[in-house]
Amino acid sequence: MKKEIIPSLILTIVCILFFSGVYPAVIWAIAQIGPNKGEGITIKDNKGKYYYENIGQKFSDDKYFWSRPSAVAYNAAGSGGSNKGPDNPDYLLQVQATIDTFTVHNPGINKADIPSDMVTASGSGLDPHISVEGAEVQATRIARVRGLDKSKVEALVKAHIDGPMLGMGPERVNVLKLNIDLDNLK
């Protein structure tokens, strides 16, 4: 054991320099030609404010499409889910309450049209997307609150549906992009 200590120690030091020094430096250098120099992809609205495209935001105002419920209130200094089990009675009461709130704010919708992603918390608490059904079910409210034609709002939702990537994965709507364009809608 003793005679292995010095070689192990030196090998550890050179490996730390290489795998924790050189390797990240190479990736950082490649990042400089990547999107936004590796600082996270941002988008701007027409007032010049910038947002992180992939970080979901809290939308609780009736004039915006809502995001999903979040266990961390969309504070991206942290992240995480509710970690509630599927048969937890407190959790089920909470989901019921979220459904009730959703129905109150969206009068006239059919309960069966509410998709479960709108009433369940995401894994990260920062999910930037909602399902297509989740956007469609809110169109009536948005049209009413903003005094827009419902068909116009529905067309906007349709234009914001991201299809499967390379033919794979689910369809979804980026809530942030949808709401930025909603603000631009006349």
Added chain:
Amino acid sequence: MNPQILGVVVMFVATLLLAVPLGRYIAKVYGGQKVWTDFIFNPIERLFFKASRIDPGKEMSWKQSLVALLTINAIWFLWAMFCLLNQSWLPMNPDHNPNMTPDLALNTAISFITNCNLQDYSGETGVSYFSQVFGLMFLQFASAGTGMAAAAIVFNALKDRTTDKLGNFYNYFLKSCTRILLPLCILVATIHLFEGTPMTFKGIDNVMSVQGDTMHVSRGPVAAFVAIKHIGTNGGGFYGANSAHPLENPNYISNIVQMVAQILIPFAMVFAFGFYCNKRRLAWVFWSVMTVGFLILVIPAIQAEIHGNPYIAKMGISQPGGNMEGKEVRFGATASAFWCIATTVISTGSVNGMHDSFMPVSGMNMLLGMMINSFYGGVGVGFLNFFIYVILAVFIGGLMVGRTPEFLGKKIEAKEMKIAMIIALFHPFLILSFTAIASYFTAHDTNMGWWFTDAAGKHNASGWLNNPSYHGFSEMLYQYTSCSANNGSGFEGLADNTPFWNISAGIVLLFSRYLPIIGPVAIAGLMANKKFIPASSGTLKTDTGTFGLLVFAVKVIIAALAFFPALALGPIAEWMKMH
């Protein structure tokens, strides 16, 4: 085909197509043959060995190899403890994160040297960039390299010859890191950069949301980290939410890349064994056994998640995306269900959805994946775990047909069998005894004193559960199963950043990492020393479907007998309550 199902089929097939050539490459690296990466890494490795006064050509016995392995692991542990306990004043801490408490540092250091990456902290607030990069990310390379080196020693021992010289541990270790892990990491990290994963040393950005709320967005050198996290089957995320976080795993393409990255080497190691020992047919038998096990676990999980939560269905809303609690819309229930099983059959333990909120069938299959722990398994160690079951199957098979148990021309005798049995039974012993202790405290709502304090400042043991009843029991069972399998995922509702859980999990981790390395290396070392008996008509053939079935049966019997009662109290009871 449904685009979500197509996604998971592509992940699996792409991994297999890449794993066969990678296996051939790995076999060449361990065999010391020429490979295309020689021109870069020959000079670098020579320099490293010269600096550390190691002669990579000097062969070691299995005992010497293990001594070297344990020594260097002990040094890494001290280094990790130093980083985590001093990160507040060390450089690269733009968000001013504090030092870890000693019990959390102990748990974290152990869980990263053991390739587990349990993470009782949250990446955004618990560690500095220095600890992430120089402490944890280094260990993600080093712990993966250790497992692969141990597997390389076993490959070497299983060749058709008699010897006690089994290569040089340091040589296997360094080559695993430089020639196998690093090039793949650079590739995976680069893809992530262009999909939107950050790679910056800048701290939290404060932005105003559209609605006018102030938001803090945590960034960091994520792309480099997320690559080795998967390539090395470590699983420790940069962020608290791991691969569910939209910066760590921005879209479906990055999700596919991460999935392929984590199963790739576990697949390839099986094929590497085939190429290295010239037993390709046997390697395919092993791979098929693993794949059958994987499919049996993954298909019901996908079904359960797509089907959704029956209680939520009763509330009258629709579940077009399936069970979405704890899941991300961009991955969907199918890819998340595939991930939850893949990450538990191999020892990654990264998550792209919160396992605590999955349906009971998925929860049970995740547990089974970790309980069996060798349907693929982690880089290197997965093969070692599988090897234990092979030894058991050879012995049982030999007894059944009345032949001397032999594997690859070497007799399996009492000593090897004793080691194999101890290793095979130690895993259930650790899981079940620790779960029993924690359950006892919970059931009696024991006042834990210093050992446990919940958010409200109370010391009652039941406070560590985030869910009541059967699911609460599953949270505790999952925690120790994850530790003993060196997996690192969790039913994260459990209040595990407390001295009781940090320390007890640390103990389980240490035992469950090093004994399953020492055991198989010792068996292989003992076998290598024995006389080589060429195959005859009296030899039990191992490269056949029948033998594959036997290995599978041995696994199922051991796992079923050991774990069924615990599973019945947890996920099975939960399932019955729900239906």
